[in-house]
Amino acid sequence: MTLVVTPWSPAAGEDLLDLLPADERLILPALQAVQQGFGYVPKEAVALIAVALNVSVADVHGVLTYYHELRTTAPAPITLAICVAEACQATGSRELVAHVGANLAPVGGRSDDGQVDVVEVFCLGNCALGPAALINERLVGRLTTKALESALADARAAL
Numbered sequence: 147m148t149l150v151v152t153p154w155s156p157a158a159g160e161d162l163l164d165l166l167p168a169d170e171r172l173i174l175p176a177l178q179a180v181q182q183g184f185g186y187v188p189k190e191a192v193a194l195i196a197v198a199l200n201v202s203v204a205d206v207h208g209v210l211t212y213y214h215e216l217r218t219t220a221p222a223p224i225t226l227a228i229c230v231a232e233a234c235q236a237t238g239s240r241e242l243v244a245h246v247g248a249n250l251a252p253v254g255g256r257s258d259d260g261q262v263d264v265v266e267v268f269c270l271g272n273c274a275l276g277p278a279a280l281i282n283e284r285l286v287g288r289l290t291t292k293a294l295e296s297a298l299a300d301a302r303a304a305l
């Protein structure tokens with residue numbers, strides 16, 4: 147699956163929200179749609195959603211801050227998601243996380259050059275080929291620190 151992210155603008159946000167019915171129960175789907183469309187939920191989108199769904203800004207903000215999957219800052223061009231579920235831990239994912247933390251960024255952080263966000267995930271469905279990671283949309287398995295650095299270099303070269 148290729149994720150196409152559009153640069154945020156209020157007009158693009160309004161166009162997206164026009165596709166949703168004005169139903170106060172749709173705060174979460176509206177936030178998810180904005181994040182899917184723009185890669186994050188910009189601060190300006192909160193007010194647009196409130197108007198579109200006829201709810202308060204506080205209602206939208208409450209949902210936005212409740213769900214950790216929703217992000218309020220733009221993602222780095224590359225997201226490295228390292229699996230730390232059981233099967234991958236058994237094959238060395240914690241060592242990968244430690245290596246990445248020492249050389250790139252800690253989990254939840256961004257590399258100094260602003261190009262890579264590092265996150266943990268719990269199973270990518272690639273358990274037999276662990277340790278596994280997702281670098282943007284590319285699933286990689288049987289990772290060593292060297293293989294991970296090579297995959298990241300490929301991702302950087304593709305930017």
Ligand code: FES
Nearest residue numbers: 229234270272273
């Ligand atoms: S446990 Fe890592 S991919 Fe399933």
